[in-house]
Amino acid sequence: MARKIIIDTDPGIDDAMAIFFAFQAPQLEVLGLTTTFGNVSVDLATQNAITLTEIAKVTVPVAKGVAVPSVIAPRPHPDFVHGKDGFGNIDWPAPKGKAVEKSAAQFIVDTVREFPGEVTIIALGPLGNLAEALKLDPEVANLVDEVVLMGGTAIEYGNVSPVAEANIMNDPHAADAVFTASWQVTMIGLDVTHQVLLDNPILERIREANPTEGGFLYDCAQHYINFYSSRFDMDGCYFHDASTIAYVIDPSIFGVELGAVRVACEGIGIGQTIFAPEGMDFPTPHWNDVPMTQVCMEVDSDKLLKLFETTLS
Numbered sequence: 311m312a313r314k315i316i317i318d319t320d321p322g323i324d325d326a327m328a329i330f331f332a333f334q335a336p337q338l339e340v341l342g343l344t345t346t347f348g349n350v351s352v353d354l355a356t357q358n359a360i361t362l363t364e365i366a367k368v369t370v371p372v373a374k375g376v377a378v379p380s381v382i383a384p385r386p387h388p389d390f391v392h393g394k395d396g397f398g399n400i401d402w403p404a405p406k407g408k409a410v411e412k413s414a415a416q417f418i419v420d421t422v423r424e425f426p427g428e429v430t431i432i433a434l435g436p437l438g439n440l441a442e443a444l445k446l447d448p449e450v451a452n453l454v455d456e457v458v459l460m461g462g463t464a465i466e467y468g469n470v471s472p473v474a475e476a477n478i479m480n481d482p483h484a485a486d487a488v489f490t491a492s493w494q495v496t497m498i499g500l501d502v503t504h505q506v507l508l509d510n511p512i513l514e515r516i517r518e519a520n521p522t523e524g525g526f527l528y529d530c531a532q533h534y535i536n537f538y539s540s541r542f543d544m545d546g547c548y549f550h551d552a553s554t555i556a557y558v559i560d561p562s563i564f565g566v567e568l569g570a571v572r573v574a575c576e577g578i579g580i581g582q583t584i585f586a587p588e589g590m591d592f593p594t595p596h597w598n599d600v601p602m603t604q605v606c607m608e609v610d611s612d613k614l615l616k617l618f619e620t621t622l623s
């Protein structure tokens with residue numbers, strides 16, 4: 311039976327890759343998309359999520375979520391990475407569909423309660439909707455199968471500060487609530503996503519085999535690839551969000567380490583995911599009695615990209 315998932319997202323070019331990957335994967339059943347601010351405003355994220363369902367011709371509910379961080383002041387949207395439209399400035403027409411009435415947090419709670427123990431939440435943006443769901447119904451932490459999130463970094467440098475990754479930095483308080491709740495969390499951070507390079511030859515083969523989703527991803531990925539190749543010595547882009555989908559399809563692609571994760575919520579280290587490996591004791595109490603997070607530290611990049619290409623083709 312297909313694994314039931316909810317995707318929480320701020321689409322976003324790599325979010326689009328992840329969402330098409332999930333829609334095409336026979337191993338997964340997407341119960342809905344919930345949206346958050348992050349790469350773009352939550353209104354545009356919601357519009358973009360609906361657009362992706364219409365391109366893929368799938369009928370799944372889209373529920374609009376949080377517009378701002380839970381405590382800190384909002385940070386600017388990274389137009390320079392994802393474009394003003396969140397899709398690499400390809401000026402795609404507005405979708406016809408509308409979001410459902412209920413909030414993202416309410417959708418998460420209702421769906422998890424409808425399928426207790428069966429739903430995996432895949433989080434691809436800042437974690438405000440998951441933190442709101444915990445506030446709305448704390449029991450939800452015991453009813454979710456797993457939370458698999460793209461975010462954070464244990465030992466690899468950050469991408470918005472030397473120690474912080476964007477999704478966590480955008481709402482550090484929400485992230486800390488997610489990492490310290492009683493659900494099983496798996497962190498797909500920069501430690502592994504910086505080992506996976508998606509390049510145009512792969513995108514061209516997918517476009518050849520699947521002109522609809524492949525054509526869209528190729529077009530919007532050009533802005534994303536240009537961002538990376540103009541700043542770093544790389545001919546492609548990092549495969550951030552879609553790595554979560556590969557994990558839920560085939561966890562053996564990744565190597566994990568267990569430990570407690572806490573998030574710095576102030577100071578120059580704000581947004582840092584501070585990882586205390588299982589069995590290491592420290593005199594400072596912050597990591598005591600914190601549930602174990604599975605932190606991905608290794609990845610078989612070739613196997614991951616092959617799974618993406620074959621699934622989308």
Ligand code: RIB
Pocket residue numbers: 320322323324325348349434435436460469475476477550551
């Ligand atoms: O740091 C990468 C993450 O931030 C990805 O989820 C990307 O879409 C942005 O949200």
Ligand code: CA
Pocket residue numbers: 319320321322324325348349434435551
């Ligand atoms: Ca994202």
